[in-house]
Amino acid sequence: MDKTTELAFKLISLAGDAKSMAFEALAAARKKDFKAAEKMIQQCDEKINDAHQVQYQILTQECSGTCDVTLNFMMVHAQDHVMTTVLAKDLVEEQILLRKEISEK
Numbered sequence: 001m002d003k004t005t006e007l008a009f010k011l012i013s014l015a016g017d018a019k020s021m022a023f024e025a026l027a028a029a030r031k032k033d034f035k036a037a038e039k040m041i042q043q044c045d046e047k048i049n050d051a052h053q054v055q056y057q058i059l060t061q062e063c064s065g066t067c068d069v070t071l072n073f074m075m076v077h078a079q080d081h082v083m084t085t086v087l088a089k090d091l092v093e094e095q096i097l098l099r100k101e102i103s104e105k
Contacts, residue, residue: 011078018047
């Protein structure tokens with residue numbers, strides 16, 4: 001497996017794990033288990049941070065002229081997974097806050 005494919009799969013895996021954690025957090029919030037929801041969001045953030053580290057590694061190599069990662073459809077697909085996961089997490093956090101506010105009233 002070439003380096004580009006390896007990094008793309010890593011990004012897809014991290015983003016997939018993070019997205020699952022975000023929706024597990026929402027499921028916990030539906031049950032009014034806001035502590036569990038917060039914990040899952042923290043774990044989601046850690047996975048997203050790991051994905052951002054991979055992106056940072058690629059960017060710094062590209063800026064220094066030492067990048068051996070090519071831009072292909074697999075990498076575009078991986079970046080799309082990361083981007084949509086970040087958006088999903090942000091929306092899930094808002095839904096959890098709304099559920100919490102409603103629960104407190």
